[in-house]
Amino acid sequence: DAGVTQSPTHLIKTRGQQVTLRCSPKSGHDTVSWYQQALGQGPQFIFQYYEEEERQRGNFPDRFSGHQFPNYSSELNVNALLLGDSALYLCASSNQGRGSYEQYFGPGTRLTVT
Amino acid sequence: ELKVEQNPLFLSMQEGKNYTIYCNYSTTSDRLYWYRQDPGKSLESLFVLLSNGAVKQEGRLMASLDTKARLSTLHITAAVHDLSATYFCAVDIDSGYALNFGKGTSLLVTP
Numbered sequence: 001d002a003g004v005t006q007s008p009t010h011l012i013k014t015r016g017q018q019v020t021l022r023c024s025p026k027s028g029h030d031t032v033s034w035y036q037q038a039l040g041q042g043p044q045f046i047f048q049y050y051e052e053e054e055r056q057r058g059n060f061p062d063r064f065s066g067h068q069f070p071n072y073s074s075e076l077n078v079n080a081l082l083l084g085d086s087a088l089y090l091c092a093s094s095n096q097g098r099g100s101y102e103q104y105f106g107p108g109t110r111l112t113v114t
Numbered sequence: 115e116l117k118v119e120q121n122p123l124f125l126s127m128q129e130g131k132n133y134t135i136y137c138n139y140s141t142t143s144d145r146l147y148w149y150r151q152d153p154g155k156s157l158e159s160l161f162v163l164l165s166n167g168a169v170k171q172e173g174r175l176m177a178s179l180d181t182k183a184r185l186s187t188l189h190i191t192a193a194v195h196d197l198s199a200t201y202f203c204a205v206d207i208d209s210g211y212a213l214n215f216g217k218g219t220s221l222l223v224t225p
Contacts, residue, residue: 033212042118042202042215043157056211090156092213101145101206103213105157 002027004093004106012112013081021076021109025093032074033103034066035090043090049074050096078111086113116141118205120216127193127223135219137186137203146186147204147213148177157202160188193223 005024013019025032031050035043045058049068068074072093078085088110092103117140127133137146145164149157161170163179163186170177174197176189186203200220204213 035213042204042217043213045212045214048211056208058212102147102159102162104159105149107156 004029004091004104006089006091006106006109008109009107010110010112012114015081015083015113017081018077018079019081019111021078021089021091021111022073023076023091023093023106024073025091026104029093029095029104030072031094031096032068032072033092033094034074034076035092036060037088037090037108039087046076081113083113086111116205116207116214118203118214118216120201120203120219123217123219125219125221127190127221129194129223129225130192132192133190135188135190135201135203135221137188137216139184139186139203139205139214141184141207143181143184143205143207145206146179147206148186148188149202149204151200151202151218153200160201190221195223195225197221198223 004026007022033048034046037043046060047057048055052068063079065077088108090108091106094103119138121136147162148160150160151157161177166181168179174191179186200218202215202218204215
């Protein structure tokens, strides 16, 4: 049973550039949430996608956007990168269509902005 | 604004000792989670606590939930080095939407 997968594993970008991170949910899951974890901090909720729509959004600027595809996979896009965007980006999936709310996390994408 | 506070933030303990990590949250919650994170790794789910008085145990770890006090504890019994990691509690107040995490407790178990 495949767990949550994310790509790429690591990424280095320059300030002002744009980046796209990808996530495939655990088999059978229909909901994807994205979190940002700065070094030494707890994860911070960015947004959640269900049925290809953004259901809830955390306190992040519009530079952060996302998408969910019909196969439930998801992308996180960040425009106009800032140094402060350097973090571990975690994707989590759950099966809310069946009332299962527990979120399972992927391995993360480590983004470094220089 | 929901606040999730963990204490202590750093904990160094000897092998064989017992200790408790505390997680306080500021509003009514549907469910509470405990996760473990090893350095440079993702989050591993340890426990899901769904109701007042819930207690779950796995090996040397036991988690409990008191929804009236808005408090969860993670108790470590007879610590071993393999338990060294960062432990996060997370609160779900909106039925499966955002998880609100504490800052984490960095645990180091020494011989």
